Amino acid sequence: xxxxxxxxxxxxxxxxxxxxxxxxxxxxxxxxxxxxxxxxxxxxxxxxxxxxxxxxxxxxxxxxxxxxxxxxxxxxxxxxxxx
Amino acid sequence: xxxxxxxxxxxxxxxxxxxxxxxxxxxxxxxxxxxxxxxxxxxxxxxxxxxxxxxxxxxxxxxxxxxxxxxxxxxxxxxxxxxxxxxxxxxxxxxxxxxxxxxxxxxxxxxxxxxxxxxxxxxxxxxxxxxxxxxxxxxxxxxxxxxxxxxxxxxxxxxxxxxxxxxxxxxxxxxxxxxxxxxxxxxxxxxxxxxxxxxxxxxxxxxxxxxxxxxxxxxxxxxxxxxxxxxxxxxxxxxxxxxxxxxxxxxxxxxxxxxxxxxxxxxxxxxxxxxxxxxxxxxxxxxxxxxxxxxxxxxxxxxxxxxxxxxxxxxxxxxxxxxxxxxxxxxxxxxxxxxxxxxxxxxxxxxxxxxxxxxxxxxxxxxxxxxxxxxxxxxxxxxxxxxxxxxxxxxxxxxxxxxxxxxxxxxxxxxxxxxxxxxxxxxxxxxxxxxxxxxxxxxxxxxxxxxxxxxxxxxxxxxxxxxxxxxxxxxxxxxxxxxxxxxxxxxxxxxxxxxxxxxxxxxxxxxxxxxxxxxxxxxxxxxxxxxxxxxxxxxxxxxxxxxxxxxxxxxxxxxxxxxxxxxxxxxxxxxxxxxxxxxxxxxxx
Numbered sequence: 263x264x265x266x267x268x269x270x271x272x273x274x275x276x277x278x279x280x281x282x283x284x285x286x287x288x289x290x291x292x293x294x295x296x297x298x299x300x301x302x303x304x305x306x307x308x309x310x311x312x313x314x315x316x317x318x319x320x321x322x323x324x325x326x327x328x329x330x331x332x333x334x335x336x337x338x339x340x341x342x343x344x345x
Numbered sequence: 346x347x348x349x350x351x352x353x354x355x356x357x358x359x360x361x362x363x364x365x366x367x368x369x370x371x372x373x374x375x376x377x378x379x380x381x382x383x384x385x386x387x388x389x390x391x392x393x394x395x396x397x398x399x400x401x402x403x404x405x406x407x408x409x410x411x412x413x414x415x416x417x418x419x420x421x422x423x424x425x426x427x428x429x430x431x432x433x434x435x436x437x438x439x440x441x442x443x444x445x446x447x448x449x450x451x452x453x454x455x456x457x458x459x460x461x462x463x464x465x466x467x468x469x470x471x472x473x474x475x476x477x478x479x480x481x482x483x484x485x486x487x488x489x490x491x492x493x494x495x496x497x498x499x500x501x502x503x504x505x506x507x508x509x510x511x512x513x514x515x516x517x518x519x520x521x522x523x524x525x526x527x528x529x530x531x532x533x534x535x536x537x538x539x540x541x542x543x544x545x546x547x548x549x550x551x552x553x554x555x556x557x558x559x560x561x562x563x564x565x566x567x568x569x570x571x572x573x574x575x576x577x578x579x580x581x582x583x584x585x586x587x588x589x590x591x592x593x594x595x596x597x598x599x600x601x602x603x604x605x606x607x608x609x610x611x612x613x614x615x616x617x618x619x620x621x622x623x624x625x626x627x628x629x630x631x632x633x634x635x636x637x638x639x640x641x642x643x644x645x646x647x648x649x650x651x652x653x654x655x656x657x658x659x660x661x662x663x664x665x666x667x668x669x670x671x672x673x674x675x676x677x678x679x680x681x682x683x684x685x686x687x688x689x690x691x692x693x694x695x696x697x698x699x700x701x702x703x704x705x706x707x708x709x710x711x712x713x714x715x716x717x718x719x720x721x722x723x724x725x726x727x728x729x730x731x732x733x734x735x736x737x738x739x740x741x742x743x744x745x746x747x748x749x750x751x752x753x754x755x756x757x758x759x760x761x762x763x764x765x766x767x768x769x770x771x772x773x774x775x776x777x778x779x780x781x782x783x784x785x786x787x788x789x790x791x792x793x794x795x796x797x798x799x800x801x802x803x804x805x806x807x808x809x810x811x812x813x814x815x816x817x818x819x820x821x822x823x824x825x826x827x828x829x830x831x832x833x834x835x836x837x838x839x840x841x842x843x844x845x846x847x848x849x850x851x852x853x854x855x856x857x858x859x860x861x862x863x864x865x866x867x868x869x870x871x872x873x874x875x876x877x878x879x880x881x882x883x884x885x886x887x888x889x890x891x892x893x894x895x896x897x898x899x900x901x902x903x904x905x906x907x908x909x910x911x912x913x914x915x916x917x918x919x920x921x922x923x924x925x926x927x928x929x930x931x932x933x934x
Binding site: 273277284300311319323329330333334 | 422434435556557619620621627
């Protein structure tokens with residue numbers, strides 16, 4: 263496989279992995295499983311409600327920065343980073 | 346000092362700042378006008394994106410929406426933030442590498458077609474005009490509430506300010522004013538939130554206060570208290586949703602994908618120097634947005650508790666004994682009371698108190714309230730509360746000093762003006778760059794193009810102002826349009842343009858047109874023609890963009906497979922935008 267194809271394949275893997283988490287915290291925890299999670303409480307928050315109104319947003323931020331890190335390293339590894 | 350004097354001072358100072366920035370950052374070339382020269386620091390761009398994105402509605406109405414629908418409002422909180430993950434992972438870095446000026450630019454070149462570019466121009470104009478009318482109206486409303494000037498005068502003042510920095514500075518002026526506007530609006534949002542959080546829970550961080558115990562010594566958690574109060578009044582529990590799961594799902598997808606497909610958001614990522622800046626800038630933008638978006642649910646819950654307590658909970662309160670702010674916001678028309686059982690007491694309960702928005706007559710009732718000509722509803726509820734109260738009246742409800750009230754005015758104006766400016770730039774660049782330079786008059790020089798860009802911006806402001814003064818009746822119900830259309834048209838086409846080398850002109854045009862037509866027809870049918878009809882699969886018009894997007898993907902795939910692959914050089918272009926190296930600066934050629 264050509265080097266650029268490998269780079270692109272790796273990128274797609276990262277993206278898919280992160281989008282799975284993105285989907286689970288918002289659509290999974292915040293919508294589909296919200297009733298089940300609401301049985302669990304952390305302080306005054308029902309867990310499902312917390313994910314839907316705060317938690318998912320925090321995870322979104324973290325996901326973007328993980329991606330930034332992964333890609334900066336990948337760019338260097340394949341020598342396609344910007345000088 | 347009085348509220349009004351404080352408001353003049355603070356709003357005056359912020360306006361002077363915006364104009365100062367505009368003069369300092371005049372645009373001298375089309376590149377500066379369209380993409381701020383391509384040299385904006387990723388953190389500054391993140392702030393500008395946050396201000397660009399958060400409109401008057403986010404600032405003024407979001408907390409109130411949450412306050413009145415509780416858990417169901419999660420669709421907005423997740424939907425309007427999750428799109429940035431899609432932007433950072435799927436679109437922004439590649440569009441930055443592509444390095445042109447506008448979204449139709451990408452569509453036109455990637456699909457080697459003037460038709461595709463023109464379809465994109467039409468979508469961009471439609472989405473942006475829908476949005477901008479509401480912003481100018483928002484400016485007028487803030488002016489009229491806080492500075493007691495006529496709404497229309499307020500719109501005109503707003504137009505003059507935007508005119509100044511958008512026409513003079515283009516994207517460059519807009520970017521740096523947006524940075525300033527972000528600082529103003531977030532400060533204005535957080536100050537009352539922090540004070541109220543301390544008052545109610547003793548915790549200065551509103552995000553934590555929402556999950557804390559009440560500070561009244563009862564040891565009851567704030568959210569449990571709110572669930573209890575809501576139940577007592579016959580409302581749904583605050584932390585439990587009412588919307589169907591499928592509808593929540595579809596609305597959230599449509600808002601996320603729509604966010605990622607909005608041209609005025611995408612184009613902000615053309616302004617940073619490098620591909621890696623585009624990635625981190627999306628992260629920075631989301632942090633700045635998240636500060637407001639995670640505070641809003643706290644403000645909503647705090648506001649609801651304060652409101653229920655102020656009107657005496659289940660027992661109700663005599664109108665004469667209601668707190669002063671209830672009366673002052675009744676004067677402003679955001680609160681109304683109809684004494685249905687004629688006992689002189691305000692009873693707040695589930696359901697709408699009156700049919701529609703309050704229509705005040707000139708008379709006063711026997712308790713001194715403003716009389717209404719609306720028809721009463723069957724509900725026991727006697728109190729009409731406009732959702733905007735939760736932000737606008739908060740400083741008074743919490744008995745904060747006058748300068749905090751003035752700050753809210755400046756923050757609301759900053760939110761409305763920054764979004765309006767970003768949208769106006771999309772409109773002007775779609776006209777001067779995509780329509781004139783790239784389609785109708787390819788021979789014009791850069792100087793002439795810049796003149797046209799300024800003329801187009803001025804014309805767009807005038808039109809936006811006109812709509813702000815004479816708002817078309819349907820404005821409120823067409824917000825769904827902007828997101829639905831962006832989700833059903835731009836997002837799939839851009840995504841496929843990057844991630845598939847096989848996608849061709851025929852597939853893209855067919856996909857965009859079918860997504861667009863399906864979504865528009867659905868929204869128009871259920872919003873305007875047959876308002877009573879049962880939704881298809883229980884999906885409300887707000888969420889139908891998701892189905893439109895799927896249709897776009899499906900049609901694009903089938904059509905592209907039946908037609909020849911794109912030319913070699915286009916496939917080469919796609920491979921090229923996938924690799925960061927050599928991004929250079931945004932260029933016109």
